[in-house]
Amino acid sequence: MADLTTDFLGIKTPNPFWLASAPPTDKEYNVRRAFEAGWGGVVWKTLGSEGPPVVNVNGPRYGAIYGADRRLLGLNNIELITDRPLQTNLEEIARVKADYPDRAIIVSLMVPCDEQAWKDILPLVEETGADGIELNFGCPHGMSERGMGAAVGQVPEYIEMVTRWCKQYYSKPVIVKLTPNITDVRKPAEAAMRGGADAVSLINTINSITSVNLDIMSPEPTIDGKGSHGGYCGPAVKPIAMSMVSEIARNAETKGLPISGIGGVTTWRDAAEFMALGCGNVQVCTAAMTYGFKVVEEMISGLSDWMDEKGYTSTQDFVGMAVPNVTDWQYLNLNYVAKAKIDQDACIKCGRCYAACEDTSHQAISMSADRVFEVIDAECVACNLCVDVCPVEDCISMLPMKAGEVDPRTGKVVEKEYANWTTHPNNPGTCAAE
Numbered sequence: 001m002a003d004l005t006t007d008f009l010g011i012k013t014p015n016p017f018w019l020a021s022a023p024p025t026d027k028e029y030n031v032r033r034a035f036e037a038g039w040g041g042v043v044w045k046t047l048g049s050e051g052p053p054v055v056n057v058n059g060p061r062y063g064a065i066y067g068a069d070r071r072l073l074g075l076n077n078i079e080l081i082t083d084r085p086l087q088t089n090l091e092e093i094a095r096v097k098a099d100y101p102d103r104a105i106i107v108s109l110m111v112p113c114d115e116q117a118w119k120d121i122l123p124l125v126e127e128t129g130a131d132g133i134e135l136n137f138g139c140p141h142g143m144s145e146r147g148m149g150a151a152v153g154q155v156p157e158y159i160e161m162v163t164r165w166c167k168q169y170y171s172k173p174v175i176v177k178l179t180p181n182i183t184d185v186r187k188p189a190e191a192a193m194r195g196g197a198d199a200v201s202l203i204n205t206i207n208s209i210t211s212v213n214l215d216i217m218s219p220e221p222t223i224d225g226k227g228s229h230g231g232y233c234g235p236a237v238k239p240i241a242m243s244m245v246s247e248i249a250r251n252a253e254t255k256g257l258p259i260s261g262i263g264g265v266t267t268w269r270d271a272a273e274f275m276a277l278g279c280g281n282v283q284v285c286t287a288a289m290t291y292g293f294k295v296v297e298e299m300i301s302g303l304s305d306w307m308d309e310k311g312y313t314s315t316q317d318f319v320g321m322a323v324p325n326v327t328d329w330q331y332l333n334l335n336y337v338a339k340a341k342i343d344q345d346a347c348i349k350c351g352r353c354y355a356a357c358e359d360t361s362h363q364a365i366s367m368s369a370d371r372v373f374e375v376i377d378a379e380c381v382a383c384n385l386c387v388d389v390c391p392v393e394d395c396i397s398m399l400p401m402k403a404g405e406v407d408p409r410t411g412k413v414v415e416k417e418y419a420n421w422t423t424h425p426n427n428p429g430t431c432a433a434e
């Protein structure tokens, strides 16, 4: 079985699956159960400095977006950082770390943007024996209005300054957690690197309103008739998170900066994708909140089976492997020509491909009187919409034309043979190159 042991910033864990800073890591009871279930590490729920207590709402703090089968796709929350006393958290962290020396405990911190505040809290964290800290520059609600969280994460100069203080007053690795609520995520990552960060982690949650109650005309979750924007996470944010990760991974200014990938990781495959894009490990929140801690068992077995199949003996073998293949549009090969093919045996004759192509795309699918759907090569631009809307996996494929064939749409001869790189995200089996 492949060895999933991961070394991230010199912190060795039995696997790359860490729990992100959130309710699953808010207390000793949870973290012990998480470690028993097999999680490699945790980022403890964000601690703040002593001072005015953090008080959460006493009504609903979550909103959700569902798929047609009521599977949770996106989660929105208006929760703040921990509302438990600092001292209690520190004592619990020290106890759990002592009992689980082979697992990572990273302490997430959010204190005011003031040197003394950091100078005060860092020695207390150091005493716990935790493996490192993560700076929460990401929370989009509640704390940002108090000049913390995303309010710091949106100003690269503040990120650099606070990171520098942390490197000065704390001896172990400093991870800077980035907010996605920004135009160019490379800027805060560069600032973190200038400040001396050992790594960045991303993404924190995305500003969101998941629904509006049309009877009372208030965003949900609603607290006494009013709602506020929250932070969005879960499977729905994975594409945004992976794009941001890839931007940092391929940016020359942040070359070599370790990345911890966060955002919608639910399966081993999600984790492998983040890692292929340059993440040394991944952090998970929503999947654990939806399915419980044991979800990690499938992540571990799935990743290790896949690594065995591919002949990877260590996670390092594939970390960053996809980064060179992330490019700018201008470098895509315009000589590569594919056409859609419909498997008539698999087709259930629903006509979705026809409706989508005829009404909104290139009129490249014909429908006969007895509902046989066929691709018209002379019109097909291989846009993939038919594949995307088809309810039958593998029924429609996008196949490259062969060398010497003439594209009936453009009249151009295909100059060379291309591998079939076409693959459906949920169905790796369709990739002929595999």
Ligand SMILES: Cc1cc2nc3c(=O)[nH]c(=O)nc-3n(C[C@H](O)[C@H](O)[C@H](O)COP(=O)(O)O)c2cc1C
Binding pocket: 020, 021, 022, 023, 045, 046, 075, 077, 079, 080, 081, 082, 108, 136, 138, 139, 177, 203, 204, 205, 232, 233, 234, 235, 237, 262, 263, 264, 265, 283, 284, 285, 286, 287
């Ligand atoms: C209820 C809730 C509370 C969270 N609290 C924190 C927090 O205290 N500190 C933090 O850095 N991130 C917090 N997060 C963000 C998560 O750590 C993570 O970045 C985000 O949920 C994306 O990962 P996911 O898609 O796996 O959930 C919270 C997320 C949720 C859902």
